Amino acid sequence: MGLQESVYLLANSIGIKLDRVTEDLQPVISLHDINTENIQIKTGDARGVEQVAKGYVNGICKIKMHFKAAIGEERSYDKITIKGTPSFSSEIDGGINGDIATCAIAINSINSVLKAPPGLHTMADIGVPGYIN
Numbered sequence: 526m527g528l529q530e531s532v533y534l535l536a537n538s539i540g541i542k543l544d545r546v547t548e549d550l551q552p553v554i555s556l557h558d559i560n561t562e563n564i565q566i567k568t569g570d571a572r573g574v575e576q577v578a579k580g581y582v583n584g585i586c587k588i589k590m591h592f593k594a595a596i597g598e599e600r601s602y603d604k605i606t607i608k609g610t611p612s613f614s615s616e617i618d619g620g621i622n623g624d625i626a627t628c629a630i631a632i633n634s635i636n637s638v639l640k641a642p643p644g645l646h647t648m649a650d651i652g653v654p655g656y657i658n
Contacts, residue, residue: 561596
């Protein structure tokens with residue numbers, strides 16, 4: 526699922542009807558040579574991607590998702606910020622490995638999927654994934 530689809534899924538899950546969604550995908554360009562054990566990147570070459578998707582209601586951005594994956598980042602983290610009452614922000618230092626998270630969601634969704642009625646469903650339609658669900 527792309528970032529744009531994630532914005533629509535989140536909006537649907539919390540009852541927001543979006544007017545439109547925008548998405549921007551750009552390369553992250555290396556400002557200097559990067560040499561690791563596995564890869565060499567020259568100045569001016571792409572070292573990753575940066576993607577931003579925004580969901581709007583009446584011209585106001587209500588949902589913004591930002592994804593950046595690039596070699597040579599100073600710091601790796603996953604962060605969620607919710608503005609409302611109350612507002613809060615939560616950050617996971619080091620981030621969550623996407624491949625491991627995908628496998629964990631698939632495995633932990635088995636019981637919820639087995640309990641779901643036949644048909645096409647999204648994660649918003651089935652029970653919350655969890656080992657004991």
